[in-house]
Amino acid sequence: MLVNKTIFHRLAGVGLFVTACALGPLGTSPVARAQDIQQEKVVIAHRGASGYLPEHTLAAKALAYGMRADYIEQDVVLSKDGVPVILHDIHLDTTTDVAARFPDRKREDGRYYAIDFTLAEIKSLNVTERFKTDSGKQVYENRFPMDFGMFKVPTLEEEIKMVRGLNHSTGRDVGIYTEIKDPAFHREEGVDISAAVIAVLEKWGYNNPDSNSFVQCFDWAETKRIRNELNYQGKLVQLLGENRWGPPEGTDYDYLKSEDGITEMARVVDGIGPWLPQVITGLSENGSAVVTPTLIAAQRAQLLVHPYTLRADQLPKWAGDMDIALKAIFDDAGIDGIFTDFPDQAVQYLARNPDA
Template structure:
């Protein structure tokens, strides 16, 4: 565990002293300002992936806003974190007889018209018929009225605000569980690329990253799908803990967890650099604790050696979500920015991340607005 005295020292010196002992000996001050990715929108304040959450995130001026993508029965790209609807909507009340044998309600089993009938709330856990919020200090369960949205709706919101406000906030879509969609006869990667091209996201001149936990699908996107469509988007390989079961593979007729461990080593990162521009590891893959102090695992240095950008996830300001004995979000974030030199962060609280970064790097100038303030 991180010693409580370490936090006090972090607060006093703002991480200017050499407190983080990196196993590789590599401190990594970055001259370029790290980017802030609004994780599922401003999900620390409003229900994740709702248009309201994305509008609030936009007002905070992150560099990118994230879109997790799943498919509906009629092939609409739905912005939603998981392939099941159970713990974020009222699907069990609206469609009580539509669960699969495993008890889950899958987005892919519902048309867009049906999905639009659902109410969205904060993530919750159901136990004995009682719903408990996953993040107790966030927006109250079932307050107000929120809906699922499509990728079309979200892109049009962000592009519309870019036009009216004069910013250039990017998008950061994630293709969720391609392996599952393939088993359902759906090519979510192809449909995603077609939709992105329709909205003008064609190459590296646009403000976009495309991410996935699926290495094989990213390689297919890189070498097969994008050349076919005349596209060249920057790709990010997300890295999960193998035990999470983020991807399944069939072995001896059974679905087993895909092994992500190879991605953490030099040879694996070299392979990733052949098809992707960066990695998105869980933030705790970048540090470990030795004698109660945070120490680099060397993953950040190994990734930089392959010229991969590093965008770890997920930085949450909720006290209950801070790792170890970190009691302050800004201390945690400064550790990753100043000492590990990450290129960007996924965060549920983009406003707070921006405030931390503004103390380290010059604040970004506001662009000229494209509207008239004159009142007739």
């Protein structure tokens, strides 16, 4: 998509966003870029418009589409009968009423795992805003009220059909951005989640460099396997976490964040998905973004950079509001895209600042 076309779409999208909302609820281093051409800046709806509706519901995805997000994210786990379903976690107990409906189905650790439930059983659950299992209180108290939960867990194929259907009816080309969740866990359970997900994506044509889609994973060994063993030819992104979070076996995030790690990743993937503090650490005295060596190395390697997660109700300490954060991300750091729970705000920022 050409930059000028993108700007036109964003400006037109502000009006469509208003219509959509009316229809329903809603070390310091300088930036060094290797690219010689201006990159399109993209907005990725993190679990949908999850700042307004419960994450990973079709309602949240439809709202994100109406808000003019460029990509809509799908986190994927497998059901007991091997169906890829959309959940952020391998567990069901932080976003559904599984504990009330199936009180005897928890494992010894007290958790309810999606892999232990058939698709029909998962479909019987109600999805709510994310909540804490110990207190029952929702994580973001000012978001969609838990008591109003009336949603269901979609399958990957159902979500693809909805996005493709909306693309057909609107003439747009919104992409999908699929994360393969915890492949090592699934392998221990005797199933190959990556093969199952890739099969669905290939069925729908998301299997080549030109398809409007990304596949992402935190597990570096699995990312390499997806490319080299499963021979996936679509766009791949390596997600970056912190070693203190407990990375997948064989994944060293400290190494991957280094220049050598970036060079190695660039042989396999099209982009990286860093945690936002891994690319911007704050603002300088003049108010511009302080960027990291990881970001500079990734841009020199011509990797796309799509950090996670910008939230209007949980901003970085250095950002007083969303505009300050978005200016740092897009204008100062030259980052290619952002995962956000509030895609409307990022879309409107880029419409107001077409040269970002």
